[in-house]
Amino acid sequence: MLLEYKNSIVHYTVEGKGEAVVLLHGFLETVDMWHTLVPELSKTHHVICIDLLGHGKTGCLGYVHTMENMADAVFAILNHLKIKQAQIIGHSLGGYVALAMAKKEPQLFKGLCLMNSTFEADNNERKTLRTRAIKMAQTNYESLVRLSFANLFAAESREKYRQNYEEVLLIALQTSVQGYIAAQEGMKLRPNRFEVFKNLKANKLIILGKKDSLMDIEKIVNQIKNTDVNFKELSEGHMSHIENKSELSYVINHFNEKYTS
Template sequence: MILKHKNIAINYSVEGEGEAIVLLHGFLENLEMWNDLIPELSKNHQVICIDLLGHGKTESLGYVHTMEVMAEAVFAVLQHLKIETAKFVGHSMGGYVALALADQQPQLFEGLCLMNSTFEADTEERKVLRTRANEMAKTNYKNLIRMSFANLFAPESKVKFKDAFDAALKLALKTPLQGYIAAQEGMKQRPNRLKAFKAIKGQKLIVTGKKDSLINPKTLIPKIENTSIEHKEVSEGHMSHIENKSELTYILKHFIEK
């Protein structure tokens, strides 16, 4: 389905009935990443998936998509659907967007799961890498996507889950250059949002992958000790919905039904 927002198209889907669950995909992904999880999660809930700015069938708004601007687009969809409260699951960049939305509209949240995501800001080293990637993208985009996408998986997962890896890469390659650059620029600007995460009412959960090369649980977990934020670790890399699908499904079902 399409919603017009600031003169661009925002693509979203709705499945099932009941309490609302909002699923937000990550960088180089789109709402199709949730296809295998939706049948189970929508049995007793209304599951809303949204293509973030510059991804999937949602158009871009310039060359910098801050997490706040992405959150405004998500909120526009939820207002259109008359959603007053929901639980949110954000994969990687989707978690950053969810935290920005929690800063803007805290009353919306009944819970948030950061899935292979973090409340921390980019390190200076990471910002430099994003800047370099954006320069490289202008001349060698598809090869850059193939290289960076492969790094999201644990090494053995690319073989073990070859069909799913290939399908996800195919979707990643459809991400327009403008969407890629704008998201990278936006992620560079995001602040640390641990305070916003702690302030969310309801269940708060971080799911990390033991072999995730992007999100290091060893730096995150000490910062949530003695808080109401729970932590679950799965065995593989950054793409838990592919690499640890059955375990993740169990974790998310428990999260939304708790």
Template sequence: MNLTYKGISIAYTISGQGKTVTLLHGFLENSTMWTDTVALLEKTHQVITIDLLGHGLTDCLGYVHTMQDLAEAVNAVLVNLNIAKTTLIGHSLGGYVALAFAEKKPDALEGLCLMNSTPFADSKERIALRDRAIRVAKTNYSNLVSMSISNLFYEDNRLRFEKEIEQIKTEALKTPLQGYVATQEGMKLRADSTLILKNLTCKKLIIAGKNDPILSKTDLQHLEKLKDVTINVLEGGHMSHIENKEEFLQNIMHFVE
């Protein structure tokens, strides 16, 4: 399905019946990442997936996509579907977007799950890496995307999930260069959202990979100090829905129930 929003098209899917769960994919991903999750949740819930700005089948909206821009697009879909309450589950970038949504509409959330994601702003080192990646993307996009996807998996898992990695790379390359750059620029700009997460009164879950290259052990130690936030650490890297699929799905089902 598609929604016309500010002159562009936003792609989304909706299936199942019951309380609503909204799934937000990560950077260089799209709604196809949620196939197994949707198949499980739609048996008991209404499930919405949304292609974020500049990803999948959703158009770009300018040359910088802030987390607020992405969250407003998500809200537009939910408003169009008359969804007043939802549980948000966001993978990586999707978690940043979920927190931006939570800042504006905390009362609309029944639950928030940060999946391989963090409320912390980019460090100076991370910003420098994003700037470098943007420069490389403009000259060697395909190789950059291929390397970036492989590095999200724990090194010991890369051969095991070789087929899945190739499929993710194929989907990632559907992200246009403009979408890549605009989203990188937006992620650089995001502010620390720790207080937003702390002050939310809905149920909160963080799913982390034991060897996640994005969410460090130091970050996890800081997050463990937050009250009313459940943290489940799974084996693997940044792609828990693939590297530890069964346990991930069990975590998600328990959370939404």
């Protein structure tokens, strides 16, 4: 389905009935990343998947998509569907967007799961890497995406899940250069949202991969000590929906069932 939004369009899918669950994909991904989770979730829930700005079938609004810009596009879909409260699960970039949503409309959240994601801002090293990637995107985009995408998987997973790897890489390569640059610029600008996450009056879960080189697991775990944030560590890398598919499905289903009234 498509919704007209700010002289562009936002693409989303809807399946099932019940309490709302919103699934937000990561950088260079689309709603397709959820294809193994949606059939089970939609048996008991109203599942909404949304292509974020500049990804999939959703258009771009410029060359900088802040997390707030992306959040507003998600709000447009939820308002259109008359969703008043939901459990929201965000993978990587999707988690950053969910936190921007929580800052603006905390009352929307019945639950928030950061999946292979963090409440931390980019450090200076990460910002520098994003700036370099943005420059490279303008001249050697395909090589850049192939190189950066490989880092999302644990080393052995790239071979073990070769077919899945090639499929999601192909989807990533279909992301426009503008969409790539706009998301990178937006992620550079995002603030630390630990306080937003900690103070959110909702059920909270962080799922991280033990071999995920993009996340400082020890630092994140130390920060959530003595809070009401739950934590689950999976065995592999950043792409838990592929590398830990069965275990992730169990964790997500338990998260949603536990907090269904």
